[in-house]
Amino acid sequence: MTAALLLVSFGGPEGPEDVVPFLENVTRGRGIPADRLAEVGRHYLEHFGGVSPLNAQCRALVAALEAAQDRPVYWGNRNWAPYLTDTLGQMRRDGVTDAYAIVTSAFPSYSGCRQYQEDIARAQVDGEPRVLKLRHYYCEDGFIGPMARNVNAKLESLAEPRLVFTAHSIPLAMAETSGPAGGGYVEALRTAAAKIADRVGLAAWDLVFQSRSGPPQVPWLAPDVGDHLEHLHLEGVREVVLVPIGFTSDHVEVVYDLDIQAPERASRLPGMTLRRAATVGTDPDFVQMLVDLVDEREAGPELASHGCLATHDRCPAGCCPPPARR
DSSP states (O other): OOOEEEEEEOOOOBSGGGHHHHHHHHHTTSOOOHHHHHHHHHHHHHHHTTBOHHHHHHHHHHHHHHHHSSSOEEEEESSSSSBHHHHHHHHHHTTOOEEEEEESOOSOSIIIIIHHHHHHHHHOBTTBSEEEEOOOOTTSHHHHHHHHHHHHTTOTTOSSOEEEEEEEOOBHHHHHTOTTTSOHHHHHHHHHHHHHHHHHTOOOEEEEEEOOOSOTTSOBOOOBHHHHHHHHHHHTOOEEEEEOTTOSSOOHHHIIIIIIIHHHHHHTSTTOEEEEOOOOTTOHHHHHHHHHHHHHHHHSSOOSOSOSTTOOSSOOTTSSOOOOOO
């Protein structure tokens, strides 16, 4: 049987009754304060009716991948149905022996790369089906190009825009050990941001973080996007385009943090104009790039010419080690 494609994602609730069990899955063993958990639960219920946009976005990406090539496409999640264990079970029943994993996380870190490989390994039975994860794609033209077009779409009529690239904050310890030599997460984000800024012809840009969820005593990557907007306003910046470089689709955290919270913060800053660029979603160039990476991986080892950090299809020993559990 032809090797299948396996879309691997985070997962999200499909209705109000799923919100609490989903959040318990996400935060199990992480020491997340109860008030933070309740706050996130309210976000899902009040603004999204308890339904994560990510699920529909994954279904759309599955459909786009099916239309773009001939391999069967499956979908499995880390934290909610369809769970990877169930999906790989279905693949075995269907006779699938080999698959290429496309992860909806473009950057190197434990939570964005190695943890997904651990999820896949736990879902296998005696190593079957064999699943090969595609390499990172954050500096591929199929990712950079659509993001640059999305930024350009928000620059019209702005005189002196500042690009503010945003990514999910992670614990500082995780960031420091990410990639094969440490610091890979931030370095990769800055590489992608610089490429996009260069394509749209803007020299002024910043990298900030969002969606922190850990206990307050644990240091996470900063600055926070809301705090940074206030800092820019004090500097005299009045036009900002938020660019969710760290995300591939407009899911809950993108929409809530950047379309609800950030505009509320900006509304208290006199004269501030705030716009938000879209994520790549199912842009045809992005989808074709994923197909091309499958073809590349099927033909042999990863290419050595991509010129960017930590784009492994097979991680070196010690790359992105798991965080110490409290």
